[in-house]
Amino acid sequence: MRGLSRQYGDVRAVDDLTFDVPAGEVTGFLGPNGAGKSTTMRIVMGLDRPTAGTALIGGQRYVDLPEPLHHVGALLDAGAMHPGRTGRGHLRIGARTNGIPLRRVEEVIEQVGLGQAARRRIKGYSLGMRQRLGIAAALLGDPKALLFDEPVNGLDLDGVRWIRSLLRGFADEGRTVLVSSHLMSEMQLIADRIVVIGRGRLIAEAPVDEILRGLGGQRVRIRTPRIEDLQRALADRAAVERTAPGELEITGLGATEIGDLAHALGLPVHHLAEIEQSLEHAYLALTGESVDYHGRTPSYLNGAGR
Amino acid sequence: MSTPIVLARTGSAEWSRLWSVRSTWIFAAATAVVVLGFGTIMGYDVSGDPTGPGPDATAWDGGRFTAMFALFGVLAMAVVTSTADHGTGGIVPTLQWTPRRGVLLAARTGVIVATMTLLGVVLVAGASVVVWAFRPSLGLPFGAGVEALAELAFVYAAGALLAVGLGLATRSTAAALVSVIALVLVLPMLLAQLPYEWSVGLSARMPGSGALFLIFGEGPRDDMTTASARLTLGLWAVTSLVAGGLRLMRTDADR
DSSP: OEEEEEEETTEEEEEEEOOOOOBTSEEEEEOOTTSSHHHHHHHHTTSSOOSEEEOOBTTBOGGGOSSGGGTEEEESOTTOSOTTSBHHHHHHHHHHHTTOOHHHHHHHHHHHTOGGGGGSBGGGOOHHHHHHHHHHHHHTTOOSEEEEESTTTTOOHHHHHHHHHHHHHHHHTTOEEEEEOSOHHHHHHHOSEEEEEETTEEEEEEEHHHHHHTTTOOEEEEEOSOHHHHHHHHTTTSEEEEEETTEEEEESSOHHHHHHHHHHHTOOOSEEEEOOOOHHHHHHHHHGGGOOOOOOOOHHHHTTTO | OOHHHHHHHHHHHHHHHHHTSHHHHHHHHHHHHHHHHHHHHHHHHHHTOSSOSOTTOOHHHHHHTTHHHHHHHHHHHHHHHHHHHHHHSTHHHHHHHOOOHHHHHHHHHHHHHHHHHHHHHHHHHHHHHHHHHHOGGGOOOHHHHHHHHHHHHHHHHHHHHHHHHHHHHHOOHHHHHHHHHIIIIIHHHHHHHSSOHHHHHHHHTSHHHHHHHHHHSOOSSTTOOHHHHHHHHHHHHHHHHHHHHHHHHHSOOOO
């Protein structure tokens, strides 16, 4: 994506967004509600038109791809299907448009575990079954890239584990995977790299490990009874914060360097560890100022009414 | 991938899309029941009439009286099928599978218009056969039949185009149905009843008046001709399709 923007009246849903989704990795696409994730994905798929910029898949716009289902499989909105059609009928239509043999329809029905439900009308499907049907449609053309918007919505644990292995398998085969989710624990498990956007703008783009370490600001926690001596020694080398009696958190130096320094100064060290954040904490730190829609905690839950 | 191949595949998919939902079968069956039912009533009526409908009358003329019912069935089916994708959100997978919107427009319009035209013509022909069965002396002359059915085919094709265009332009089944009924039935009748020359003139330029003239040979003004009726109906159909096509081609794929 290069300089992608989309304006809806006064609202800039996507604002000069530029990032790459490399092959062979699972790229997680994160952002608060209204950040522009779904709009970005819709623009990539040619459903919405960008106000500026381009989104290319293998160097081509989606609309220019011959037999697009062989290039990209996308799940954007699991509810976006005719409820009066059977699951199998829905998939057969998709297969016909791209010259895919109808036996492939039966293969993907089995692959996603729809089985006998494929003969039923979609209006009788649960959200999870619709999700599986949407994934089946995305897999029809055995595509080189997958683009999933909230794929685990409505799936049971078995389905979530299946999605996890599916995405991992695709990436391991050298294919491209872009997946958005609000489930940070899930994203931490499946994503190799993360793209975070807020208010339509790129906030961060980095491998998951780097995001967890704080985007280049690796944090280390150390405990020593001679806290003043260590703080003085570190003051001109890194950002130091006293977080508890006898405890410092240091940003900008690794645990090895800090340990060596303490050893050189003859300081006893009772605890030394790199602080690994959860993706949820890292995400909240990154998007804190970009959240447009905040919920309010009822007073009876925070004790104000007691 | 060449455009003809993509168009053929998309046309095949549109055909499946049309017939893989129950509403299409229900509309077709309901239209058939109404048209053939009125054919039966017409046939029963002429069979019991000792003087007969006239020396030049054929069974095709009896069938022609059912043509308006077939037209409303055709219009309703075309509206429902052309708006279904937007009403259900199905436009999202549709445009993922066929991102070339011009191809989708051509395939969708072609399949709906061809199917609706064929359905209308076959049902009216069936109604004519029913009338003939009640009174074989009326006859079913081949030449008169081709002429009558060809004119009806034009009416149904133009009507289906009008409905598809309005469906694509409004993206709403309710709005498109109201628009079609207003243009084909309500406005032509209403304007023709007003005591003004301009309103009668305007009524003659409505698509419903064009269709009515081509079916029954009568219109709100005496100076209407077959050519003017065809031109009126054709222009409305093309204009509507252009409006719907532009909406499909140039705007986001919203519900």
